[in-house]
Amino acid sequence: xxxxxxxxxxxxxxxxxxxxxxxxxxxxxxxxxxxxxxxxxxxxxxxxxxxxxxxxxxxxxxxxxxxxxxxxxxxxxxxxxxxxxxxxxxxxxxxxxxxxxxxxxxxxxxxxxxxxxxxxxxxxxxxxxxxxxxxxxxxxxxxxxxxxxxxxxxxxxxxxxxxxxxxxxxxxxxxxxxxxxxxxxxxxxxxxxxxxxxxxxxxxxxxxxxxxxxxxxxxxxxxxxxxxxxxxxxxxxxxxxxxxxxxxxxxxxxxxxxxxxxxxxxxxxxxxxxxxxxxxxxxxxxxxxxxxxxxxxxxxxxxxxxxxxxxxxxxxxxxxxxxxxxxxxxxxx
Amino acid sequence: xxxxxxxxxxxxxxxxxxxxxxxxxxxxxxxxxxxxxxxxxxxxxxxxxxxxxxxxxxxxxxxxxxxxxxxxxxxxxxxxxxxxxxxxxxxxxxxxxxxxxxxxxxxxxxxxxxxxxxxxxxxxxxxxxxxxxxxxxxxxxxxxxxxxxxxxxxxxxxxxxxxxxxxxxxxxxxxxxxxxxxxxxxxxxxxxxxxxxxxxxxxxxxxxxxxxxxxxxxxxxxxxxxxxxxxxxxxxxxxxxxx
Numbered sequence: 001x002x003x004x005x006x007x008x009x010x011x012x013x014x015x016x017x018x019x020x021x022x023x024x025x026x027x028x029x030x031x032x033x034x035x036x037x038x039x040x041x042x043x044x045x046x047x048x049x050x051x052x053x054x055x056x057x058x059x060x061x062x063x064x065x066x067x068x069x070x071x072x073x074x075x076x077x078x079x080x081x082x083x084x085x086x087x088x089x090x091x092x093x094x095x096x097x098x099x100x101x102x103x104x105x106x107x108x109x110x111x112x113x114x115x116x117x118x119x120x121x122x123x124x125x126x127x128x129x130x131x132x133x134x135x136x137x138x139x140x141x142x143x144x145x146x147x148x149x150x151x152x153x154x155x156x157x158x159x160x161x162x163x164x165x166x167x168x169x170x171x172x173x174x175x176x177x178x179x180x181x182x183x184x185x186x187x188x189x190x191x192x193x194x195x196x197x198x199x200x201x202x203x204x205x206x207x208x209x210x211x212x213x214x215x216x217x218x219x220x221x222x223x224x225x226x227x228x229x230x231x232x233x234x235x236x237x238x239x240x241x242x243x244x245x246x247x248x249x250x251x252x253x254x255x256x257x258x259x260x261x262x263x264x265x266x267x268x269x270x271x272x273x274x275x276x277x278x279x280x281x282x283x284x285x286x287x288x289x290x291x292x293x294x295x296x297x298x299x300x301x302x303x304x305x306x307x308x309x310x311x312x313x314x315x316x317x318x319x320x321x322x323x324x325x326x327x328x329x330x331x332x333x
Numbered sequence: 334x335x336x337x338x339x340x341x342x343x344x345x346x347x348x349x350x351x352x353x354x355x356x357x358x359x360x361x362x363x364x365x366x367x368x369x370x371x372x373x374x375x376x377x378x379x380x381x382x383x384x385x386x387x388x389x390x391x392x393x394x395x396x397x398x399x400x401x402x403x404x405x406x407x408x409x410x411x412x413x414x415x416x417x418x419x420x421x422x423x424x425x426x427x428x429x430x431x432x433x434x435x436x437x438x439x440x441x442x443x444x445x446x447x448x449x450x451x452x453x454x455x456x457x458x459x460x461x462x463x464x465x466x467x468x469x470x471x472x473x474x475x476x477x478x479x480x481x482x483x484x485x486x487x488x489x490x491x492x493x494x495x496x497x498x499x500x501x502x503x504x505x506x507x508x509x510x511x512x513x514x515x516x517x518x519x520x521x522x523x524x525x526x527x528x529x530x531x532x533x534x535x536x537x538x539x540x541x542x543x544x545x546x547x548x549x550x551x552x553x554x555x556x557x558x559x560x561x562x563x564x565x566x567x568x569x570x571x572x573x574x575x576x
Contacts, residue, residue, distance in 0.1 A: 004445075191443045198436045201425035208385070208419075209488055210411035210440040266427075 004189050005182060013329040024174055028167045040170050040238070042279045044231065047177040049259035049271030050184055051227035056257070057266035058188065059220035060200025062117070065106075065124030067252040068131055069099040069225045073232030074242055078149055079141050081161075081237075088162040088237050096229040102127070103225030104218060111217050116203075125250060132248035141242070149240040162237040169238050176230060177272070185268055187223070196220055200266075258304055262311045264318025273320050278307060338363045338492055338524050339384070344393030344403070345548075346379050353379040355548040356393070361492065366518055366525045368535045368556070371545035372568055377528045378420065378496065380545065384526070385417045385494055386410035398491060411440060416490030418481035420497040420528075424469035430480055431456065431465040437487030448487075455487045459513060475506045482513070493517075495527035499534045511537045536560075544568070 006014060028036055048070070055061045073095035080086040080094065106127050110120045136144040157164025159172070187193050195216050198206035207213050236242055246252065263274025282300045289299055315322060324330055339361040346354045354376040361367045369377050383390045384397075386407040395403040402413055416437075425433050434452035435445070442448055456462050459479050464472060469480060478498055485493060495514075499507045511534050517523040529535045535542060536556050543553040546568040552559050559565055 189445065191439045191445060191448075194432065194436050194439055194445070194448075197428060197432075198425050201427060202423040204407075205419065205423035205425070205484075206436070207407045208411060208417055209437045209484060210408050211436075212406075212408050 005185050007189065008331040010329055010331075012327075016327075016329070021178065028170055033166065036166050036170060038279060038283050040166060040173060042275050043170070043173040043177050044234065044275075045256065045259045045279055046272040046275035047173065047180055048228060048231040048256050049263070049275055050177070050180045051224050051231065052257055053260045053265065053271050054184060054187070054227065055220050055224035057260060057270070058184075058193065058196040058200065059217055060196075061107075061217060061220060062121040063124040063224070064121045064250070064253050064257070065126075065128035066224075066228055066256050067248050067250070068102060068124070068128035069228035070232040070235060070252065070256075071128075071131065071135070071242075071244070071247040072102060073099045073229035074236035074247055075135065075141055075147065075232075077233040078147055078236040078242055082147070082149060083140075087160060088233055089160065092230065092233045095233050096226045099229035099232070100222050100226045102131075103221040107218050107221035111214050125253075128248055128250065128253060132244050135244035135248065138244075144244060146241055146243045148242075149236065151240050169234070173234060176234075180227060181268065181272070188268065192216065192219065197266075255304075258308060260318075262307055262318060264320035267318065267320045267324070269324070270318050270320040273323075274318065277319065278304060281307075336363045337361065338365075338398060339526065340394075340396040341380075341384065342394045342396070344380070344383055344390040344395060346376075346383060346388055346391055353548055354383070354390075354545075357545065357548065357550050358393075359543045359550065359553065361524060361526050364518070364522045364524055365540050366514070366527070366538050367541045367543060368539040369526065369528045369543050369545060370530070370532075370535060375545040375568075376548040377545050379548075381417075381494060381496055381526075381528055384410075385415065411488055411490075414489075414491035415494060416485030416488045416492070417494035418478070418485055418496055418498055420500065422474070422477040422481050424472070424477050424480055426470040427468060429466050429468055430461060430472065430476075430483075433469050433480055434483045434487045437484040440488040452483075452487055455483045458486070459483050475502055475510075478502065478510070479513075486517075490523075492524045492526060495525060495529075497528055497530060499529060499531040502531075504533065507531055507534050508537075510534070514538055532560075 027039060031039070052063065052066050055063050076095040076098050077088055077091035080091040081088060106124060110123050115123060135141065141147040152163065157168040159168055195206065195211050198209065198211060199213055199216055203213050259274035259278055260271040261274065262278060263272065264270025282303050285303050286299055289296060311318060337360045341357065341359045343356045343358050344354060345352065345356055357380055359367065369380065371377050379388065382388050383403065384395055386405050386409065389404040394401060397413055397415065400413065402410060405413065425436065431452055434455055435448045438448035438451040453465070456465055459482060461476065461479055461483060464476060469477065472480060482498065499510055502510065514525060515538065518525060539556050541553065542556045542559040544551050544559060544565050551564050551568065552562045
């Protein structure tokens with residue numbers, strides 16, 4: 001099982017990954033609170049991008065409504081905590097279950113009736129949108145007024161209830177991101193990975209080779225929405241406030257997928273690299289403008305747009321695949 | 334006569350009132366090579382697609398290996414033991430040739446390493462070992478056609494359905510393909526049903542030819558007899574004018 005994870009990976013790639021992980025492990029000890037908050041954001045987008053990548057990058061099903069899974073998982077865990085005192089580590093299970101159920105319903109409706117490509121993407125947007133409208137009127141979680149988690153000032157971190165310092169959140173998120181990376185590698189090198197890629201490339205040919213296309217698409221949706229649920233639970237307990245207008249919004253869905261698109265859809269390291277490039281560079285750009293004495297609202301969004309355009313025009317497979325080739329880190333086969 | 338592997342009995346299919354296939358029957362014996370020929374629009378591909386599980390026949394039955402298979406999905410047909418190729422090749426473009434074939438080999442095993450060994454063996458059998466690490470998108474048309482065959486073979490079928498696998502190939506390339514199928518048939522006892530326009534291949538390969546015209550079987554038999562059949566000549570060339 002371990003051997004399957006590292007089979008064919010060049011030693012150099014393992015060393016570099018190890019160095020990156022070591023760097024991320026010691027980062028909170030050396031950086032200030034501001035940089036740490038940005039690193040948390042980077043990891044959040046790296047992890048969520050990885051989750052989205054399972055559906056789009058591996059199985060070829062474009063979802064533009066992943067904010068749905070973030071949102072309902074966030075609300076589920078938060079409501080359980082506030083109304084019943086159920087902690088996040090227990091609450092994460094129903095959150096995952098509800099996200100997965102939503103994903104499976106959408107997947108069933110789409111795949112049973114042969115809806116794919118752009119039409120599938122539209123369906124995912126539609127579900128996220130009417131869930132947003134529904135939550136606007138959902139009094140139990142305070143509708144459009146926003147749902148708040150109690151914030152208490154405390155000296156020590158309380159990881160069991162996900163209450164505490166940013167450093168605690170950082171390490172939890174780092175662990176989740178690393179596990180997701182390994183999990184995706186494991187999926188991709190197994191039979192299911194080959195089947196997903198075949199479905200992504202040519203569904204008709206895939207079916208002819210004995211692949212139950214419907215079933216494998218459903219599995220991809222279930223895994224992707226289930227993984228995304230963790231992002232939602234994290235979001236709820238890190239930010240402590242949830243507004244339907246924000247968490248279910250289309251722009252959140254788009255934000256989630258920019259990382260993997262820029263890093264490289266379908267690659268394992270692409271979503272991580274993309275999250276670093278986008279989030280970190282956007283902050284750098286903002287800081288530089290700030291230092292030069294300009295305060296331009298929306299500069300980040302403009303920067304995202306430029307990055308996206310540049311990647312689509314010059315690196316249609318994203319930054320990572322060509323970079324990987326340049327660095328000689330491709331799998332040996 | 335040897336045991337029959339595939340028995341198609343009186344199948345019909347209409348599309349919005351157009352009867353594409355009408356009461357067609359054919360038998361493919363175990364270990365045989367049968368060609369399905371006919372002019373454009375004769376219903377060959379429709380017939381083929383009913384066997385491959387793409388369409389369910391409106392009537393009639395299809396029995397494969399003693400089991401009724403009409404109306405099964407293409408993936409179930411594959412598991413039943415029928416491998417097919419597409420007339421317009423459908424490679425997994427971003428995957429390498431080897432990975433393409435591994436997908437097929439995973440039909441019989443869930444172990445990727447085992448599937449990889451099987452795929453390597455199949456590529457070797459088709460003389461494509463030197464192309465194994467090339468992305469399918471970079472292969473030439475004859476290579477892609479071979480890849481289609483390799484992928485289908487890797488699923489370990491009892492019957493291979495070939496849909497115009499020679500179309501677009503040069504005569505020398507056709508001869509190479511013919512040699513591949515002959516060897517598969519002779520050495521491994523592979524049963525083959527092919528749709529083909531290239532008569533050079535049909536004559537060289539088939540033990541039996543079935544001619545379809547306007548959705549109906551108008552002749553069947555040994556290739557040399559069928560090409561002399563007046564009904565066959567008529568459907569291809571038109572009726573002879575009395576002088």
